[in-house]
Amino acid sequence: xxxxxxxLEIFRSKCNADAQxxxxxxxxxxxVGEVLPYxxxxxxxxxxxxxxxxxxxxxxxKLITIHPRKIAVNALQDEEQAEKIxxxxxxxxxxxxxxxxxxxxxxxxxRQPALIEVLKLLxxxxxxxxxxxxxxxxxxxxxxxxxxxxxxxxxxxxxxEALANYLSQFHxx
Numbered sequence: 001x002x003x004x005x006x007x008l009e010i011f012r013s014k015c016n017a018d019a020q021x022x023x024x025x026x027x028x029x030x031x032v033g034e035v036l037p038y039x040x041x042x043x044x045x046x047x048x049x050x051x052x053x054x055x056x057x058x059x060x061x062k063l064i065t066i067h068p069r070k071i072a073v074n075a076l077q078d079e080e081q082a083e084k085i086x087x088x089x090x091x092x093x094x095x096x097x098x099x100x101x102x103x104x105x106x107x108x109x110x111r112q113p114a115l116i117e118v119l120k121l122l123x124x125x126x127x128x129x130x131x132x133x134x135x136x137x138x139x140x141x142x143x144x145x146x147x148x149x150x151x152x153x154x155x156x157x158x159x160x161e162a163l164a165n166y167l168s169q170f171h172x173x
Contacts, residue, residue, distance in 0.1 A: 002097040003090050005029040006071070010079050024082040026071040026089075033068030037105030038096040046145070047109045058145035064089070075146070113170050118142045121163040122152065129153040142167070 006026040013023065036055045040048050046063075047056040057064045064085065065072045071089060076082050096103060118139040126134045130152050132141065141147035142163075149155055149163040 001094050002035055003028060003030050003032055003093045006086060006090065008079075008082060008086065010076075010082055021074070022076040022078065022082065023072070023074050024076060024086070026073075026086045028069050028071065031068045032066065032093050032097075035093055035097045035100070036066065036068075037107050038100045038103045039066065039093060040108075041103050041106040042096050043092060045106075045110060046112070048107055050107055059085075061146050063144065066093075111170060113143050113167060115139055115143055117166060118163070121159060121166060123154040123159070125154055127154055 006028050009025040009027065010022055011024070013021075033053045036048070036053050039045065040055050043055075043057055045055045046058045048054075049056075053068055055066045057066070061075060062085070063072075063074050066089070071086060073082060073085055076085075119136060122135045122139060124135045130138050130147070132138045132147075138147060138152060141151075148167060149160045152160075155163065
């Protein structure tokens with residue numbers, strides 16, 4: 001077992017006092033830096049950084065960044081969701097470590113959608129129906145894996161299908 005435990009720090013965004021979502025840091029009891037290339041292979045990491053080592057995942061609209069001694073998770077509904085995600089990650093970390101002999105480590109980042117390509121497929125009306133101020137901001141959220149074609153009320157038919165097809169080339173969970 002590589003990761004024996006952690007302590008959670010739950011907080012709200014300091015720069016957006018009205019934000020309803022929570023964020024958390026899991027302060028790890030053990031250094032998990034050596035498992036990051038194996039986790040990148042197993043979990044299909046979004047961004048892998050060699051120095052300093054970190055792995056960023058996108059899972060269910062959340063950005064999760066794993067550092068050797070800390071895990072950061074954004075956009076949480078409540079403390080229970082934070083606990084579930086960190087407990088899941090602890091299991092994944094320990095499993096990847098225990099099975100590292102059968103896993104080909106990967107230190108490459110996943111291929112990502114291009115902002116301009118996503119923007120080209122959007123209506124570019126800046127209608128705000130999606131809850132965001134502009135189509136550019138919406139496109140950034142799509143790149144981050146937080147939004148997709150179903151979150152743009154103005155998109156219909158071929159445009160919606162085209163964005164779905166474009167995004168299907170990339171690893172989003």
